[in-house]
Amino acid sequence: MATITAEHDFLSARDRFMNAFSEARIDNDIDIVKTCAADVAGSDSERKLAVDQAFRDYIKDLVTNNGSYPDYISVINLSISSVTEGLCSPTTPFLLLSDVFDAVTIKDSNEVFKFVEEKVGTWKSNEFYTAGKNYLLRMCNDLLRRLSKSQDTVFCGRIQLFLARFFPLDEKSGLNLMSQFHLDNVTIFNTDAKEGSLRIEPKDESMDMEEGETSVRTPVDYTLYRKFWAIQDVFRNPTHCYFKDKWRNFSRNTRAVLEAFTSLKLDDIAASKKHASTQTREDKHTFFAKFLTSEKLFDLQLSDPTFRRYILVQFLILFQYLTQTVKFKQPHFQLTDDMTIFIKDTTEKVYNLLKETPPNAEEFCKTIQHCLSREEHWNAWKNEGCPSYVRENPSVDPSPQKAAGARKRSLGEDMESDDPSRKKIDMGNHELTRLWNISGDNMEACKSQERVFQPSMEEFFEEAMEEANPAAQIEDQYKLVHNSNYAWRALRLMARRSPYFFQTMTNTGPPIKTIPAYLELMITKLAKEIPQPAAAAEELKTEEENVDNDELLKGGEEVLEKVAILETEQLDPIVPKLGDNWKTLATELGFTDEEIAGIEDEQSEIKEQGRAMLIKWKDREGDQATKETLSKALQESGLKDIVESVLEATDENDGL
Numbered sequence: 074m075a076t077i078t079a080e081h082d083f084l085s086a087r088d089r090f091m092n093a094f095s096e097a098r099i100d101n102d103i104d105i106v107k108t109c110a111a112d113v114a115g116s117d118s119e120r121k122l123a124v125d126q127a128f129r130d131y132i133k134d135l136v137t138n139n140g141s142y143p144d145y146i147s148v149i150n151l152s153i154s155s156v157t158e159g160l161c162s163p164t165t166p167f168l169l170l171s172d173v174f175d176a177v178t179i180k181d182s183n184e185v186f187k188f189v190e191e192k193v194g195t196w197k198s199n200e201f202y203t204a205g206k207n208y209l210l211r212m213c214n215d216l217l218r219r220l221s222k223s224q225d226t227v228f229c230g231r232i233q234l235f236l237a238r239f240f241p242l243d244e245k246s247g248l249n250l251m252s253q254f255h256l257d258n259v260t261i262f263n264t265d266a267k268e269g270s271l272r273i274e275p276k277d278e279s280m281d282m283e284e285g286e287t288s289v290r291t292p293v294d295y296t297l298y299r300k301f302w303a304i305q306d307v308f309r310n311p312t313h314c315y316f317k318d319k320w321r322n323f324s325r326n327t328r329a330v331l332e333a334f335t336s337l338k339l340d341d342i343a344a345s346k347k348h349a350s351t352q353t354r355e356d357k358h359t360f361f362a363k364f365l366t367s368e369k370l371f372d373l374q375l376s377d378p379t380f381r382r383y384i385l386v387q388f389l390i391l392f393q394y395l396t397q398t399v400k401f402k403q404p405h406f407q408l409t410d411d412m413t414i415f416i417k418d419t420t421e422k423v424y425n426l427l428k429e430t431p432p433n434a435e436e437f438c439k440t441i442q443h444c445l446s447r448e449e450h451w452n453a454w455k456n457e458g459c460p461s462y463v464r465e466n467p468s469v470d471p472s473p474q475k476a477a478g479a480r481k482r483s484l485g486e487d488m489e490s491d492d493p494s495r496k497k498i499d500m501g502n503h504e505l506t507r508l509w510n511i512s513g514d515n516m517e518a519c520k521s522q523e524r525v526f527q528p529s530m531e532e533f534f535e536e537a538m539e540e541a542n543p544a545a546q547i548e549d550q551y552k553l554v555h556n557s558n559y560a561w562r563a564l565r566l567m568a569r570r571s572p573y574f575f576q577t578m579t580n581t582g583p584p585i586k587t588i589p590a591y592l593e594l595m596i597t598k599l600a601k602e603i604p605q606p607a608a609a610a611e612e613l614k615t616e617e618e619n620v621d622n623d624e625l626l627k628g629g630e631e632v633l634e635k636v637a638i639l640e641t642e643q644l645d646p647i648v649p650k651l652g653d654n655w656k657t658l659a660t661e662l663g664f665t666d667e668e669i670a671g672i673e674d675e676q677s678e679i680k681e682q683g684r685a686m687l688i689k690w691k692d693r694e695g696d697q698a699t700k701e702t703l704s705k706a707l708q709e710s711g712l713k714d715i716v717e718s719v720l721e722a723t724d725e726n727d728g729l
Contacts, residue, residue, distance in 0.1 A: 090127035098147040103154045124161040136176040167208035252401045260305035262366035300326040315406045400456040538600045554592040644687045655683035661706040
């Protein structure tokens, strides 16, 4: 009987709230809700729970009965007033918005979101921000997952702008503090020249051309297609540029793409204005959700101004990242002088191409420059640890004010003081502070006989020699030689034992640049002189034989694995199989058009031209002229049928 009575009371209260909301939402009369909430038995928290549930039930009925946009907004406004009056929980308006967005169409969601944008000031107030920020973030993310990037582009942008306005500038979730890249954004294109090779036939454009219009076309082949789309992998992961072989491929591909853009000039919009009267919308916004990489579209893409702008701006973003100081870049990611010159020259070419790309070329170029300059300030702010932009009020200082004219105590007074709180002296350095405060009387501690000792070389360098053993697999940054305190003690010990350790190595290479590199070299030599287990000694000896001392003396740079170099006679089996394709291979190996033309002038026969090209490549590359490099170039050139025969021929000669 009691259960039936409780259920009857609940249904009765629900009906009263429903009627109250229907009447109150029209004029946003909060007094009606107050009266209804006062009739609910229980504590304040129980009344709030009842009002929260009543609001959600009411909005559910509106959605179910095909309510309109004004109906939803009036209920949510009423819930905001109820929160202000303490009648319901601060999360109620956000829960109502989430319920509406989950139930209505995208078209209606667009209208409701306008209300969310207008109320950004309300959401940022102290009463709503803490309780609702996570609900708003989840609601916006759910909306973005529902929307189409190609059809609802503007709506997606409004959501992102709202989040930028709502959350503070230093919100960690939106800063990408670790400078991570979207590595999953892989661009797939055809890498097989045999299947679906690009063959562009000259088009008869006489039907499309108007009087006074001109069109300059250049042949578009598979080589240009492959180089164009290969650049996207570097845009996806800019760290590829710090590897020699990948940077060489990228720079060569970049030159080819920019030369194609330069030769394929785009006509100004003046010609298109003749057709403006037949268009319903001029300068229609175009959006590419994802690049289309079909060979059949490549010729059209090169002639599309919007598509060209996408590629050119990507170049500028990449070059800005490479030249800027980024806090989380690896220390060994450094640009060489040649790379710096290439980036500077190429950036100038890209800006010139942007100024030649209609429509509104000059205005667009200035806008991009402005955006990139703002990005520099943003990056500098992140490098500084994202300090708050909110200035502290100097007038409000909770710390007690020092008496005017009070003299600061000297270090000697602190040392002589009997106050225990002043016994620990801060020397401004963690290690010095630790040493100074080990003993209460440092003068007596320095006279102690326990401090008069000198460790043996075997004992002091035992752990460092174990770390030098490759079997230990200790990463460089965790080795003792990179600890500044250990390095300082090691140098003092070696100076006392023998001046031999500090002799200038004039006959072994350039001077040492870093202390860790010097200690690694000395420890390796000591390990061979100090007796140790046979297995460990053999491993260390093997490691020493594989390390080039010159590389160690240059600053501990990573030693590359040695590979055999191609001999001239090993190139002979390759030449007959190249034929006319030697030019394609030469382009892949980094030869310019002028160099290829020079080889043709020097040699009249095709076979001799291919041989001369390979010999020049071998002489130019030196140690980098390996079987692997040549095989990869053949594969990239679409000459896979030659690769297997090349490998067999070179293996038979034992050249590799």
